[in-house]
Amino acid sequence: xxxxxxxxxxxxxxxxxxxxxxxxxxxxxxxxxxxxxxxxxxxxxxxxxxxxxxxxxxxxxxxxxxxxxxxxxxxxxxxxxxxxxxxxxxxxxxxxxxxxxxxxxxxxxxxxxxxxxxxxxxxxxxxxxxxxxxxxxxxxxxxxxxxxxxxxxxxxxxxxxxxxxxxxxxxxxxxxxxxxxxxxxxxxxxxxxxxxxxxxxxxxxxxxxxxxxxxxxxxxxxxxxxxxxxxxxxxxxxxxxxxxxxxxxxxxxxxxxxxxxxxxxxxxxxxxxxxxxxxxxxxxxxxxxxxxxxxxxxxxxxxxxxxxxxxxxxxxxxxxxxxxxxxxxxxx
Amino acid sequence: xxxxxxxxxxxxxxxxxxxxxxxxxxxxxxxxxxxxxxxxxxxxxxxxxxxxxxxxxxxxxxxxxxxxxxxxxxxxxxxxxxxxxxxxxxxxxxxxxxxxxxxxxxxxxxxxxxxxxxxxxxxxxxxxxxxxxxxxxxxxxxxxxxxxxxxxxxxxxxxxxxxxxxxxxxxxxxxxxxxxxxxxxxxxxxxxxxxxxxxxxxxxxxxxxxxxxxxxxxxxxxxxxxxxxxxxxxxxxxxxxxxxxxxxxxxxxxxxxxxxxxxxxxxxxxxxxxxxxxxxxxxxxxxxxxxxxxxxxxxxxxxxxxxxxxxxxxxxxxxxxxxxxxxxxxxxxxxxxxxxxxxxxxxxxxxxxxxxxxxxxxxxxxxxxxxxxxxxxxxxxxxxxxxxxxxxxxxxxxxxxxxxxxxxxxxxxxxxxxxxxxxxxxxxxxxxxxxxxxxxxxxxxxxxxxxxxxxxxxxxxxxxxxxxxxxxxxxxxxxxxxxxxxxxxxxxxxxxxxxxxxxxxxxxxxxxxxxxxxxxxxxxxxxxxxxxxxxxxxxxxxx
Numbered sequence: 122x123x124x125x126x127x128x129x130x131x132x133x134x135x136x137x138x139x140x141x142x143x144x145x146x147x148x149x150x151x152x153x154x155x156x157x158x159x160x161x162x163x164x165x166x167x168x169x170x171x172x173x174x175x176x177x178x179x180x181x182x183x184x185x186x187x188x189x190x191x192x193x194x195x196x197x198x199x200x201x202x203x204x205x206x207x208x209x210x211x212x213x214x215x216x217x218x219x220x221x222x223x224x225x226x227x228x229x230x231x232x233x234x235x236x237x238x239x240x241x242x243x244x245x246x247x248x249x250x251x252x253x254x255x256x257x258x259x260x261x262x263x264x265x266x267x268x269x270x271x272x273x274x275x276x277x278x279x280x281x282x283x284x285x286x287x288x289x290x291x292x293x294x295x296x297x298x299x300x301x302x303x304x305x306x307x308x309x310x311x312x313x314x315x316x317x318x319x320x321x322x323x324x325x326x327x328x329x330x331x332x333x334x335x336x337x338x339x340x341x342x343x344x345x346x347x348x349x350x351x352x353x354x355x356x357x358x359x360x361x362x363x364x365x366x367x368x369x370x371x372x373x374x375x376x377x378x379x380x381x382x383x384x385x386x387x388x389x390x391x392x393x394x395x396x397x398x399x400x401x402x403x404x405x406x407x408x409x410x411x412x413x414x415x416x417x418x419x420x421x422x423x424x425x426x427x428x429x430x431x432x433x434x435x436x437x438x439x440x441x442x443x444x445x446x447x448x449x450x451x452x453x
Numbered sequence: 454x455x456x457x458x459x460x461x462x463x464x465x466x467x468x469x470x471x472x473x474x475x476x477x478x479x480x481x482x483x484x485x486x487x488x489x490x491x492x493x494x495x496x497x498x499x500x501x502x503x504x505x506x507x508x509x510x511x512x513x514x515x516x517x518x519x520x521x522x523x524x525x526x527x528x529x530x531x532x533x534x535x536x537x538x539x540x541x542x543x544x545x546x547x548x549x550x551x552x553x554x555x556x557x558x559x560x561x562x563x564x565x566x567x568x569x570x571x572x573x574x575x576x577x578x579x580x581x582x583x584x585x586x587x588x589x590x591x592x593x594x595x596x597x598x599x600x601x602x603x604x605x606x607x608x609x610x611x612x613x614x615x616x617x618x619x620x621x622x623x624x625x626x627x628x629x630x631x632x633x634x635x636x637x638x639x640x641x642x643x644x645x646x647x648x649x650x651x652x653x654x655x656x657x658x659x660x661x662x663x664x665x666x667x668x669x670x671x672x673x674x675x676x677x678x679x680x681x682x683x684x685x686x687x688x689x690x691x692x693x694x695x696x697x698x699x700x701x702x703x704x705x706x707x708x709x710x711x712x713x714x715x716x717x718x719x720x721x722x723x724x725x726x727x728x729x730x731x732x733x734x735x736x737x738x739x740x741x742x743x744x745x746x747x748x749x750x751x752x753x754x755x756x757x758x759x760x761x762x763x764x765x766x767x768x769x770x771x772x773x774x775x776x777x778x779x780x781x782x783x784x785x786x787x788x789x790x791x792x793x794x795x796x797x798x799x800x801x802x803x804x805x806x807x808x809x810x811x812x813x814x815x816x817x818x819x820x821x822x823x824x825x826x827x828x829x830x831x832x833x834x835x836x837x838x839x840x841x842x843x844x845x846x847x848x849x850x851x852x853x854x855x856x857x858x859x860x861x862x863x864x865x866x867x868x869x870x871x872x873x874x875x876x877x878x879x880x881x882x883x884x885x886x887x888x889x890x891x892x893x894x895x896x897x898x899x900x901x902x903x904x905x906x907x908x909x910x911x912x913x914x915x916x917x918x919x920x921x922x923x924x925x926x927x928x929x930x931x932x933x934x935x936x937x938x939x940x941x942x943x944x945x946x947x948x949x950x951x952x953x954x955x956x957x958x959x960x961x962x963x964x965x966x967x968x969x970x971x972x973x974x975x976x977x978x979x980x981x982x983x984x985x986x987x988x989x990x991x992x993x994x995x996x
Contacts, residue, residue, distance in 0.1 A: 316852045318844040321837055329830035335786055335819060336842040337810040395832070 140394070147391035147401070147437065151408045158415035166418055169295055177289055177297035179410040181206065181362040184303050185377050186384040186406050187310060188354035190397035193385060194314070195347040196327035197246060197253040202355040202381060204264035205238050207374030209359025211268045213284075214277030214369025224281035228360060235356030238264070239349030246348065247341050261375075268371045278368040288364025299365055303403065306354065310399040323347060324396070383434040384409060390437050409433060474502045475539040477646050477677045478556075483533035485518050491701050492518040493529070498696040498706060500679060502644045503672045507692035507709075508681045509721055511975060512940055515701040516681055520650055524558060525550050538643040552578075555637040555645035557630035559652055565626055567615035572597040574614055575629050579636075600632050604667050620660030623652050627667055634676055647671055648679040653687060654773025655752070665691050683771040685717050685979060699723055718979045722972060739764050741798070742934040743783075743903055748792030748804055750778040754958035755791060758936075760903070762797075765925065765935040767945035767969075770955035771978055777822075777938050780905035784812045784819040786827075796902075813842055815903075818896035822907035828892050829880050836862040836876035839895045869894040870920055886917030893921060897928055904928070906937040910944055922948050942974035954978055 159167035185202050192199045209231045216222040216230065238260070245256040289297040314320040325333040326343045334340050358377075363369050387408070388401030412429050476499040485493040493515045500506040510516045521527045523535075528545030535542050537554045551558070558564075565574050573580065576593050597610040606628065608621055617625065627647065634645025649668070653661050668678050668691055682688050688695060695712055697704040697720040705720040739761030747755040753775035760766045768776040781787040783794065785807035792804035796815065809819070821827035829838045839862050840847065847854045862876035869890045871883070880888055889909070896904060904925075910918045925948060929935055939945050945952050946969055954962040954977040962977040 316855075318848050318853060321841070321844045321853070324833065324837070325830060325841060328832055329826075331827045332830050332841070335784070335809050335821065335827055337813040338841075339810065 143390070143394045144392055146440075147387065147404055147408060151404065151411060154408075154412055154415065158411070158418070162415075162418060166415060171414070173292070173296045175410050175414050176300040176407070178299075178365060179406055180288075180297075180299035180303040181358045181365060182377050182381060182384070182410070183403055183406040184306055184354060184358035184361055186381040186388070186402045187303070187306050187399055188351040188358060189381055190385050190388070190399065190402055191310070191323075191350045191354070192253070192344075192347045194323050194327045194397050195344050196330065197344060197348060199242065199257050199348065199351045199355075200254065200378065201238065201242070201257040201260045201264065202351060202358070203375045203378030204261040204268075205235065205352055205355035206359040206362055206377060207268050207371060208238075208264045209234065209356040210363040210366075210369045210374060211272050211277070211371050213280060213360065213363045215271050217281050217284075218277050218279050218369075224284055228284075231356050231360060232353055235353035236349055237352070238356070239352030240345070242352070243345040243348045247344055261378075265375065272369065272371045274371055276368055276370050280363055280367055280369065284360070284364045285367045288361055297365075299361055302357075302361060306357075307399040307403045314399065319343075380406075380409060380430050383430050387434055387437050390440075476500055476536070477502050477504075477538060477644050478679075479534075479536040479539075480519075481534045481536075483519070483522060483535070484530040485515075485522060485527060485701075486530055493522075493698075493701045495533075496698065496701075496703055498703075500646060500677045501694075502677055503675050504694060505668060505672055505678045505680055505692045507688040507695040508679055508698070509683075509685070509688060509695060509717065510698035510704070511721060513700075514698040514704075514721075516698055518701075519698070520558070520648065520681070522546070523551060523556065523648065524548070537646075538641075552633065552637060555634050555641060555643060556648065557633040557645065558648045559623075559626045559630050559650065561651045561654075563622055563626040563652075565614050565622060565629075568613065570611050570613055571601075571608055571617070571625060572610040574625065575600060575610075575632065577629070578633065600628055604628055604631075604670055618660075620656055620663060623656060623660065623664060624667060627652070627664070627671075631671055631676075635674075638676070644674075644676045646677045646679065648681070650681045651683065651772065653682060653684060654771070661687065683979075685714055685721075688717070689714065697721055718976065721979060722975045742796065744795045744798075744801075745783060745804075746793050746795075746801070748779065748782055748794075749790040750775065750782045750787060752958050753778045753782065753955075756955075756958075756960050758953065758960070760934045760936055761950075762934055763929050763932045764950050765929050765937060765948050767949035767952035767974075768936065768938040768955065769940060769942065769945055769952060769974060769978060770961075772940070774955040775958040776953070776955035777907060777940075780819055780907045780936060780938050781821070783903075783936065784817055784905050785809050786819060786821070816901050817903045817905060818899065818901035819905045820892055820896060820907065820909060822911060824885070824888060824892070824912070829888060831881035832879060834877055835866070835871070835880055835883070835891050838880050839865060839876070839891055839898070841895065843899060865894045865898055866891070869897075869924065884914075885912040886914050889913050889921065890917065893924060897924060900928075900931075901933060904933055904935045906935065906939075908939055908941075909937060910939075910941070918944070942978070943971045945969070945974055946971045952977075 155167075165171070185206055188202050189199050212231050212234065213227055216227045217224055242253070242256055242260060245251045246253045288299045291298050293301060314323070322333065322338050322343050325336070326338060326340050330340055333343075359374070362374065384402055384405040385397060387405035388403070389395065389397045390401070391404055392398050392401035409430055412433065413426050416425050416429060417423070478500040480499070481497045482495045483493060483497070484491065484495055496515070496519060498506070508516055508519070518527060522529050523546070525546035525548040533544065535544060535546070542550075542554065566577075572593060575597050579596075580588060580593065594610050601608055601610070604624070606621075606624060608617065608625065614622060614625070627649070630647045634647060638645050652664060656664065668680070671678055680688065680692055689709065689712060693709050695707040695709065695717065697707070697717065699721065704723070705716075707716070741759050742762040742764070743760050745756075745758040745760075748758065749755045752773060758766070758779065768779050770776040778787065782789040782792065782804060785804070786809055789804040789807075793801035794804055794807070795801040802815075812819070825831055836858050837844075840858055844853070847858050859876050863874060866874035866876060871887050871890045871894070873882075880891065883891065893909070910921060913921065922944075925935060937945070937949065949969055951963065951965040952969055952974055953960050954964065954974065962980075964973055964977060
């Protein structure tokens with residue numbers, strides 16, 4: 122350790138340059154693939170309409186990825202966000218369409234449900250000390266079952282037009298509002314993560330639970346809060362999903378789970394490398410979205426989507442690990 | 454127990470035509486230099502078949518280095534030799550060589566896997582090294598039962614190891630070591646050697662007796678045992694011959710029959726015990742800052758500790774004597790069994806319900822010995838580590854003032870001479886000593902009224918140690934009280950006004966004033982149990 126200390130002043134500028142490059146590497150790759158697809162399909166791909174649709178339709182996925190980085194930062198996994206999204210969207214369908222409840226009330230109920238989901242997880246993870254992976258895997262199955270029961274496994278169309286308008290009807294710079302909700306969520310999370318004491322506490326609880334406890338941080342309260350917030354954000358993602366689709370689909374929400382985790386870990390290699398961070402997560406979501414949109418427009422079969430998601434994740438994290446000289450990963 | 458007569462004759466069938474048995478292990482002129490420091494110098498001793506050989510010495514006397522050389526972990530310097538059963542082996546040993554030579558180690562942490570069963574732990578080597586394509590579980594279970602029955606142990610082979618008592622776990626580890634040397638004995642036909650590295654400090658008296666019975670069974674079979682311990686009474690009870698190391702050299706070799714408690718202590722510490730009364734000394738009388746009463750933890754028996762305002766109080770003792778728990782119990786970091794703490798003659802708080810948060814609010818600060826696990830987070834920046842307990846101070850106008858944090862961290866870093874002083878670096882970028890300075894700066898910056906330390910200079914270089922001591926003295930001079938638990942007598946002597954020495958969970962000696970010297974503290978650690986009580990009377994913690 123001491124001999125590593127004698128050199129830092131000399132080595133510093135070079136190290137910082139690498140780090141600066143690392144911060145924007147994913148953004149650069151994103152620009153490159155946009156360039157490649159645009160060259161291949163100048164009119165179809167490279168137009169604002171295409172991008173605005175992409176930005177809006179991946180907004181629920183972005184919100185979901187933002188949801189999981191909160192407990193991930195605090196050291197807990199929430200695998201249930203996909204199921205929470207589905208539960209939330211389906212509840213909107215059932216209450217708003219079948220029971221004719223006003224949409225405002227329904228949204229309140231759905232968000233409260235997100236709080237309950239988070240508290241349910243917290244009860245088992247923190248009070249009974251069951252590993253978060255197990256609890257949220259189990260609750261995924263629980264919620265999926267509940268969704269099938271209450272929707273009779275059918276898609277519910279005809280959701281209140283106000284919600285649809287609020288999601289994809291109104292536009293700013295030609296991009297539907299849905300995207301700006303995700304942007305606002307990222308902005309708020311950025312503020313909390315980087316500019317409040319709570320953000321520091323979250324980070325220390327995730328990286329060193331005993332250190333946090335011995336420094337007077339209410340570790341359990343922070344973890345409960347993180348799980349509740351991911352439940353609420355996942356519910357909000359469900360609202361957005363129902364708004365974007367105009368209907369409640371009892372199945373497709375689960376397909377969001379793996380891409381959301383991919384985006385969370387991919388996002389942790391960029392903007393603030395080594396940390397789960399909201400801007401990185403947002404970049405990662407739309408980087409993956411661009412790849413998938415471009416590939417499908419080229420007529421490449423659907424299975425390539427999954428290969429792209431997984432391949433990009435493993436490749437990006439491996440490259441980031443190599444540039445860091447295989448130092449122990451900061452994550453997980 | 455008649456330990457002496459038990460071991461006398463090795464099984465003659467194993468030594469055809471050998472009237473004068475060869476030593477199982479013969480160590481000659483083994484030295485080891487780390488950098489410029491000589492950890493071991495020309496150490497030589499022999500372990501005869503069927504013998505229990507005691508290895509004694511203070512922390513840093515070279516015992517661990519010797520064990521690591523035998524385990525093939527360190528390469529010794531040129532010039533020394535090792536012989537097993539009369540055969541010279543080429544040095545350095547490779548890791549794992551010891552198995553082939555018929556040695557087995559039982560370290561203090563025992564090396565068992567808690568979540569696996571007794572059988573899986575016991576048969577770990579045969580199970581994983583087996584050449585056959587499948588595992589015959591009923592045969593494995595038979596082998597396990599046999600191994601346990603040989604020592605009269607009534608343990609269910611399918612029980613998980615974490616459900617066993619601490620004594621059963623220790624015994625199981627020894628059974629496994631014995632099985633290992635028996636396996637190699639079946640191949641070579643030569644007696645083996647089990648090395649027990651401080652197996653007893655955390656065991657109750659009855660458990661120690663059981664462990665000793667097992668050691669005697671091993672020696673009866675003709676194999677030998679090396680027994681490493683701090684406890685002189687135990688060493689006197691179980692061993693046949695004793696080697697004492699001091700500062701890396703042989704301080705003496707004894708037959709058990711010739712050894713007295715006093716001669717052993719003299720060899721360990723380096724000079725004879727002064728039985729004279731402690732001089733009252735020019736101990737400055739201070740107003741009491743904290744009065745801790747009846748504090749008890751896992752090993753610690755209800756103890757009363759007073760610390761004066763501006764006093765640096767040292768706590769020490771042998772491993773397992775309970776002193777190391779005190780800082781954590783006082784801070785509420787580990788649950789206390791009982792105890793109260795009263796500050797400056799005020800109301801007494803219950804230590805059982807004190808939380809770290811409440812302790813911090815009362816002006817306490819704790820610097821744990823486990824720097825990476827409990828004190829700081831290596832993967833996060835220095836600045837965040839520094840201001841972890843009071844990050845809210847920098848939250849003004851709705852924003853955390855990162856710039857102000859970095860500026861203050863930088864100036865704190867200058868005060869505490871952190872190098873390199875770049876608060877944006879991760880804590881892991883610093884050497885152990887500099888990381889410790891950051892963590893001390895964290896607490897000192899809050900001007901705590903009571904600073905609790907556990908091994909504050911572990912893994913810290915000499916220069917940094919002086920800087921840390923200077924900072925502690927300066928703060929104490931301004932009225933901060935310090936409780937410092939440490940196993941290093943020399944360092945306690947350097948900074949402490951007063952030292953409490955613990956033995957078997959209780960305070961046994963108080964040293965203050967001029968008597969606070971390195972030798973005075975070391976002696977007290979070993980002298981404690983000696984003239985007052987025999988092992989059978991000593992009050993070990995019953996689990």
